[in-house]
Amino acid sequence: MPSEAIVEFKSIGRLYRRRDLDRLCGYLHLYFADTPERIEHRSDLCGVLLVPSRTRSLDADVAALGLEWDDLGDGYWRLRGAAFALVVAEIDPVAKAEDDDLLRLLGRGEARTREARRWLAQQLGAEEMAMEMQDLEGFDEVVRKLLATLPPEQVLAAYAPGQRMAGLPxxxxxxxxxxxxxxxxxxxxxxxLSAETRAAIRARVGR
Structure with missing residues (x-):
């Protein structure tokens, strides 16, 4: 059983590209070489590739590396034939099988539960966590999905008047x-709202 893992996440905004699997394998070899005091055996280290779903480019790289797919079920796969254990998790099938709203936010699905939206809003509201999450691949897509579930006035209420101005009243x-x-x-x-804005909104939506 591996004691440590290196995880690479591919978002829907930046899907798997050719040779990304080679890059993950390279990370595993470099990490193993640089940590002899922590990782004694190759079996102690595992690589995990998170993708929204399998793609032709991923299938082509697996074939080019001489690896074989083992279907573990529910969107999980093991790649046989590498120097290190390799697992591929398809986010969309896994989220469906496990009914996991947080995974849906990272894939092509939409959050269904209030708990998932509340959790993400709490993370975004914590300054240190928000700074870390902004570096996460696919962060913008996750935020878009969250905002789409909220009433507009609730979104605007999260900003101070000066922040709301940011280029536009x-x-x-x-x-x-x-x-x-x-x-x-x-x-x-x-x-x-001002009379002009109310009139513009009513003209558009018939209210």
Whole structure:
């Protein structure tokens, strides 16, 4: 059983590209060579590749490296024939099989539960965690999915007035939202807007 693993995550915004598997294998060899005091045997180290789903480029690299697929079920695969244990996890099938909302956010699915949205919002609200997550591949796509589940007034309420300005007045930011988002605005919130903005919103959504 491996005691440590190197994980490479490929997002829907940056899918697997040719030779990414070679890169992961290179990481494993370098890490093994540089940590003899921690990793005694190759069997102690494992490589994990997280992808939204298998692609032709991934299949081609597996074949070129002389590896073979072992289906572990529910989106998990083991690649036989490498110097180190290699596991491929397809995010979309795994999220479906395990009904995991957090994995859906990282794949092509949408979060279904309030708990998943609350968890992500809490992470984004913590300054140190947010700074780390911004470096995560696919971070922008995850944020887009989260914002799409929230009412527009709730999104704007997260920002101080000065932050809302950032190039556009808040009401112009509202008018840049899609019609479906404008329809979700409550009457009470609309009453806080200027007459011109209310008229523009009503002209678009018939309210």
């Amino acid at each position: 808040p009401e112009q930011v509202l008018l840049a939202l899609p019609d479906d988002a404008l329809r979700a605005l409550s009457d009470a919130y609309l009453e806080t």
